[in-house]
Amino acid sequence: MSKKKIKYELIDDFLQSQLKEHELLHLDFIKNTIDLEEQSLLGAAFKNCINLKSLEIDLEFNEINDQGLSSIVTPLNYCKNIQNLELYIGSNNITAKGALELGDSLSKCENLQTLIIQLASNSIGQQGAFDMGLSLSKCNQISTLFLQLSQNNIGNQGISHIGNIYSGCQNLSTIKLNVDKNNISDQGLQNLGDHIQNCKSLQLFELSIYSNNVGDQGSECLGAALSQCPKLIGIKIDLESNDISNKGMISFVTSLSKNQNLSTLILCLGGNKIDQHCEKYFQKLTLKMIKLIKSIVYLTEEKSCNTC
Numbered sequence: 001m002s003k004k005k006i007k008y009e010l011i012d013d014f015l016q017s018q019l020k021e022h023e024l025l026h027l028d029f030i031k032n033t034i035d036l037e038e039q040s041l042l043g044a045a046f047k048n049c050i051n052l053k054s055l056e057i058d059l060e061f062n063e064i065n066d067q068g069l070s071s072i073v074t075p076l077n078y079c080k081n082i083q084n085l086e087l088y089i090g091s092n093n094i095t096a097k098g099a100l101e102l103g104d105s106l107s108k109c110e111n112l113q114t115l116i117i118q119l120a121s122n123s124i125g126q127q128g129a130f131d132m133g134l135s136l137s138k139c140n141q142i143s144t145l146f147l148q149l150s151q152n153n154i155g156n157q158g159i160s161h162i163g164n165i166y167s168g169c170q171n172l173s174t175i176k177l178n179v180d181k182n183n184i185s186d187q188g189l190q191n192l193g194d195h196i197q198n199c200k201s202l203q204l205f206e207l208s209i210y211s212n213n214v215g216d217q218g219s220e221c222l223g224a225a226l227s228q229c230p231k232l233i234g235i236k237i238d239l240e241s242n243d244i245s246n247k248g249m250i251s252f253v254t255s256l257s258k259n260q261n262l263s264t265l266i267l268c269l270g271g272n273k274i275d276q277h278c279e280k281y282f283q284k285l286t287l288k289m290i291k292l293i294k295s296i297v298y299l300t301e302e303k304s305c306n307t308c
Contacts, residue, residue, distance in 0.1 A: 005054065011038055019048035027057040030088070034059070039068040046075040055079070056086040060118070064089060066098035073101065077108035085112060090120040090148065099128030103135030112139050116146040120178070124149070129158030137168025143201075145172060150180035150208075156188030163195030172199050173231075176206040180238075184209060189218035193225030202229045208238040210268075216248025223255030233291075234264040240302055241271035249274050249299070250281055257285045264294045270302035 005024040008014040011034060014027060027042075034042070046052075059072070069089065076082065085106070094102075099119070106112065115136075124132070129149070136145075147162065154162070159179055166172060175196075189209065196202070205226065219239065226232060235256065244252075249269060256265065265286070278299055286295050 005056075011042060015041060015045055019045055020050055022049050022052050024054045025049070025052060025056070027055075029062065030058040031061045034062050034064070034068075036068055036071070039064065040071040043071040043073070043075045046072075047078045049079050051081060052079045053081050054084040055082060056088075058088045059092070060088050060090045062092060064092040064094065066093075066095055066101065069094055069098045070101040070105075073105040076105055079109065081111060082109055083111050084114040085109070086114075086116040088116075088118040090118045090122070092122055094119065094122040094124060094128075096123075096125050096128035096131065098122075099124040100131035100135075103132035107135040107138045109139070110141065112142055114144040115139065115142055118146075118148040119152065120148045120150040122152055124152045124154065124158075126153075126155050126158040126161070128152070129154040130161040133161040133164040136165045139165075140169055141171060142169050143171050144174040145169065146176040148178045150178050150182065152182060154179065155183045156185060156191065158182065159184050159188040160191035160195075163192045166195045167198045170199075171201060173201050174204040175199070175202060178208040179212070180208055180210040182209075182212060185213040186215050186218035186221070188212075189214050190221040193221045196222075197225040197228035199229055201231060203231050204234040205229070205232060206236040209242070210238050211241040214239060214242040214244065216245055216251070218242075219244050219248040219252040220255070223252035227255040227258040229259070231261065232259050233261050235259075235262065236264070236266040238268040239272070240268050244269065244272040244274060246274055246278050249278055253282055253285050257288045260289070261291055262289050263291050265289070265292060265297070266294070267297045268302075270298050270300055274299050276300060 003023050005026050006022060007026040007028060009028045011029060166175065226235065282297060286292055
């Protein structure tokens with residue numbers, strides 16, 4: 001009989017619980033304004049969660065800084081059985097140092113299979129992306145990885161460093177990445193593609209790179225990279241509000257049409273330099289995808305893909 005996930009919304013209730021008994025745990029402390037002492041107590045409690053297999057922890061909008069984050073995540077390596085970890089720490093005060101501590105701590109969780117990190121609206125920058133990417137690339141058991149890094153000013157170098165994770169984690173079957181509003185241009189997307197094309201086990205790929213500086217070259221390189229992933233069955237990409245023209249879109253979709261196992265294709269391309277003349281060409285290309293069941297494409301209209 002499977003156990004039910006236990007949820008706590010007050011930190012004191014969790015701290016007073018039977019810590020060794022927890023296997024499936026959800027800590028919902030969003031907007032709780034947990035102070036440094038409580039952050040330290042929370043981390044110390046994890047040392048006793050020796051049977052924990054799945055942890056979801058919501059800490060958004062808590063004014064957590066690098067020191068606090070380190071106090072919380074460093075003890076997670078005591079949870080030797082943890083396989084699924086969801087860490088929501090967006091809209092805090094985390095910098096490159098915090099990203100370094102986070103990556104280093106999680107790299108010691110040797111049995112992780114599913115990892116979700118929501119770090120949106122912090123300040124990890126290029127250095128934080130480098131350090132976190134280097135550490136997480138050692139988590140070679142991960143099959144599902146979601147990273148939400150929007151508005152962190154990681155730039156081209158940062159997204160390339162994040163790409164190191166995908167080259168290192170050869171068991172990845174599902175990738176979701178959000179790098180909205182991060183000053184990324186063609187070079188950054190090309191660097192990401194160089195890593196993605198090594199993911200030969202990849203089945204589902206979601207990318208949101210809304211409101212950056214990507215042009216035709218970047219979109220072409222991404223399409224070419226995804227065409228090298230033979231097991232892909234689902235693609236969902238938000239490239240809205242960039243600098244892609246008809247030429248770039250056609251090249252991008254032409255490459256995607258080579259994925260003969262693709263069953264789902266969702267693209268949001270509004271806010272670029274694409275016009276309705278591409279619609280017939282796109283329809284012609286999708287006919288080549290013999291297993292395609294679901295196809296949703298917004299060429300000129302801005303529609304959120306709700307990616308990542």
